[in-house]
Amino acid sequence: MNTQDFIKIEEEYGAHNYHPLDVVIEKAEGVWVHDVEGKKYLDCLSAYSAVNQGHVHPEILKAMLEQAKRVTLTSRAFRNDQLPLLYKELSEMTGYEMSLPMNSGAEAVETAVKLARKWAYVVKGVPRHQAEIIVAGNNFHGRTVTIISFSTEPSYRDDFGPFTPGFVVVDYGDAGALEKAITPNTAAVMLEPIQGEAGVIIPPAGYLKKVAEVCKKNNVLFIADEIQTGLARTGKLFAAHHEDVRADITIVGKALSGGFYPVSAVLADKAILGLFQPGEHGSTFGGNPLAAAVARASLRVIREEKLSERAAELGTYFVEQLSEIPSPHVKEVRGRGLLIAVELDKKARRFCEALKERGILAKETHDNVIRFAPPLVIDKETIDWALPSIREVLNMP
Numbered sequence: 001m002n003t004q005d006f007i008k009i010e011e012e013y014g015a016h017n018y019h020p021l022d023v024v025i026e027k028a029e030g031v032w033v034h035d036v037e038g039k040k041y042l043d044c045l046s047a048y049s050a051v052n053q054g055h056v057h058p059e060i061l062k063a064m065l066e067q068a069k070r071v072t073l074t075s076r077a078f079r080n081d082q083l084p085l086l087y088k089e090l091s092e093m094t095g096y097e098m099s100l101p102m103n104s105g106a107e108a109v110e111t112a113v114k115l116a117r118k119w120a121y122v123v124k125g126v127p128r129h130q131a132e133i134i135v136a137g138n139n140f141h142g143r144t145v146t147i148i149s150f151s152t153e154p155s156y157r158d159d160f161g162p163f164t165p166g167f168v169v170v171d172y173g174d175a176g177a178l179e180k181a182i183t184p185n186t187a188a189v190m191l192e193p194i195q196g197e198a199g200v201i202i203p204p205a206g207y208l209k210k211v212a213e214v215c216k217k218n219n220v221l222f223i224a225d226e227i228q229t230g231l232a233r234t235g236k237l238f239a240a241h242h243e244d245v246r247a248d249i250t251i252v253g254k255a256l257s258g259g260f261y262p263v264s265a266v267l268a269d270k271a272i273l274g275l276f277q278p279g280e281h282g283s284t285f286g287g288n289p290l291a292a293a294v295a296r297a298s299l300r301v302i303r304e305e306k307l308s309e310r311a312a313e314l315g316t317y318f319v320e321q322l323s324e325i326p327s328p329h330v331k332e333v334r335g336r337g338l339l340i341a342v343e344l345d346k347k348a349r350r351f352c353e354a355l356k357e358r359g360i361l362a363k364e365t366h367d368n369v370i371r372f373a374p375p376l377v378i379d380k381e382t383i384d385w386a387l388p389s390i391r392e393v394l395n396m397p
């Protein structure tokens with residue numbers, strides 16, 4: 001079967017909730033993916049930063065295969081010998097006292113929302129069922145009904161109400177507006193330190209620090225959704241670290257499994273995460289031994305291959321080089337680490353398709369932005385290989 005055969009079957013039998021580029025991938029390794037025609041591409045999306053460690057990383061693969069032969073699922077009705085070690089290693093690596101494992105990113109966001117509400121009632125003394133969570137315009141936190149209830153993107157929510165109450169939206173990047181929105185019932189502020197899906201929107205310098213101060217002053221929790229920005233992508237373990245901010249609750253997912261398996265987690269100290277009592281929250285697959293073994297190996301690769309440092313160094317280089325490309329279409333090049341956006345004055349889809357023809361897979365976000373976010377194991381030579389093609393494409397009529 002060729003590319004068109006696969007696409008025809010997919011369009012016929014699958015729901016059309018995505019608009020993928022017409023490339024059918026059959027294998028991958030490191031920064032490269034191969035399609036069913038035998039053509040090779042540089043992956044500049046990394047599955048939205050889930051494969052920071054590179055595709056099919058041998059160490060993570062080994063951990064997964066070994067664990068799959070032993071035991072894959074116990075449910076949390078029984079204990080397993082991998083989850084305790086994941087807890088400990090996550091704590092040592094991130095500095096949070098505890099964590100709670102889930103599967104998808106959206107589930108971890110839901111968990112954080114429940115946790116903040118519980119904290120508001122039990123610790124802060126907010127009247128029951130009155131808690132409010134402040135979020136930012138143009139946020140992306142996932143696709144559940146509760147999460148889309150506070151999305152500002154019409155296509156994410158228009159046909160999917162009724163919505164979950166208890167959320168207040170303020171402009172991203174405006175700490176003053178955020179402070180004004182705080183009431184005695186405010187449980188938490190939840191933000192992406194950089195808005196990935198909105199088009200790699202980097203807030204003004206000092207914003208995260210100011211938000212953290214405002215939260216502290218008002219006895220409000222600061223929840224950082226680092227599902228896309230965390231685990232080395234922006235050149236630090238967490239993007240909030242660029243402003244020396246430690247959120248009260250940090251949410252991770254995506255690269256927590258190096259792309260092998262859905263693994264997410266909520267991180268916080270005991271005073272917060274210790275509030276959950278048996279029976280109050282859970283997931284059949286959350287914290288299973290296969291997931292825990294994969295996550296442990298994924299974290300080890302981030303540490304041992306110094307992926308934060310790589311992302312910082314190569315990200316700076318990639319942004320510099322992209323900025324020097326003369327092009328009639330580019331409005332702005334911005335990025336932190338290897339989370340990079342090229343904003344155009346026109347729709348980006350056509351440019352992404354042209355990049356694909358030249359062996360580079362990037363995806364448009366919000367119509368006129370091309371995101372460049374390759375696996376963090378990329379090297380300078382590979383960036384240099386890609387630049388002439390990117391230059392050519394950015395100069396198309």
Ligand SMILES: *Cc1c(COP(=O)(O)O)cnc(C)c1O
Pocket residue numbers: 048103104105106107109140141142143192196197225226227228229253254
């Ligand atoms: C991808 C993403 C999510 C949702 O994760 P899923 O695994 O797709 O549910 C939430 N927040 C941010 C910032 C993300 O990038």
